[in-house]
Amino acid sequence: xxxxxxxxxxxxxxxxxxxxxxxxxxxxxxxxxxxxxxxxxxxxxxxxxxxxxxxxxxxxxxxxxxxxxxxxxxxxxxxxxxxxxxxxxxxxxxxxxxxxxxxxxxxxxxxxxxxxxxxxxxxxxxxxxxxxxxxxxxxxxxxxxxxxxxxxxxxxxxxxxxxxxxxxxxxxxxxxxxxxxxxxxxxxxxxxxxxxxxxxxxxxxxxxxxxxxxxxxxxxxxxxxxxx
Numbered sequence: 001x002x003x004x005x006x007x008x009x010x011x012x013x014x015x016x017x018x019x020x021x022x023x024x025x026x027x028x029x030x031x032x033x034x035x036x037x038x039x040x041x042x043x044x045x046x047x048x049x050x051x052x053x054x055x056x057x058x059x060x061x062x063x064x065x066x067x068x069x070x071x072x073x074x075x076x077x078x079x080x081x082x083x084x085x086x087x088x089x090x091x092x093x094x095x096x097x098x099x100x101x102x103x104x105x106x107x108x109x110x111x112x113x114x115x116x117x118x119x120x121x122x123x124x125x126x127x128x129x130x131x132x133x134x135x136x137x138x139x140x141x142x143x144x145x146x147x148x149x150x151x152x153x154x155x156x157x158x159x160x161x162x163x164x165x166x167x168x169x170x171x172x173x174x175x176x177x178x179x180x181x182x183x184x185x186x187x188x189x190x191x192x193x194x195x196x197x198x199x200x201x202x203x204x205x206x207x208x209x210x211x212x213x214x215x216x217x218x219x220x221x222x223x224x225x226x227x228x
């Protein structure tokens with residue numbers, strides 16, 4: 001194994017239908033990997049299987065190191081912003097004083113230091129997404145999975161999230177991002193996994209994928225001829 005994540009011949013079947021079929025790849029530490037594809041291609045499902053939230057019907061997933069997952073609509077605990085960040089650290093067994101220090105530092109990093117005592121559920125949508133990233137970042141993950149983290153955000157909030165992701169990545173985390181925003185894919189991505197109807201049909205550098213797609217499905221997707 002050469003990187004923190006490897007999938008080998010992964011298949012996921014539901015109601016007799018293969019939603020993922022013979023998906024294999026290994027991800028290196030380094031560039032942000034973006035997962036692209038039309039609606040129903042299996043992008044979110046792939047992330048959940050890679051993270052261990054779902055078991056594949058067949059095949060194998062091997063992941064190394066701590067992981068974190070940020071959803072499009074994160075669930076906020078009925079606690080303060082600071083306590084939301086402390087909670088996963090407590091689950092991990094971090095001593096109280098240390099988890100308070102780490103949580104406070106991470107909130108500052110995402111621009112929420114002034115909201116530490118505020119109820120997380122009263123934060124704006126963009127602030128809640130920054131808080132979700134703080135919870136993940138506090139765990140110092142080697143693998144960070146994100147499923148459409150800016151889909152419901154305005155451009156200003158999206159820019160803030162992207163800056164945080166760059167910082168997390170610069171700190172050494174391998175970031176795997178599902179996005180429907182092709183501009184975001186080009187801004188953040190180093191390489192692309194392109195799924196079509198449950199199969200991994202193209203993989204390569206971001207510039208190569210956008211400028212010289214090698215499969216008819218990828219060309220159709222970039223030209224807007226595949227459903228979103």
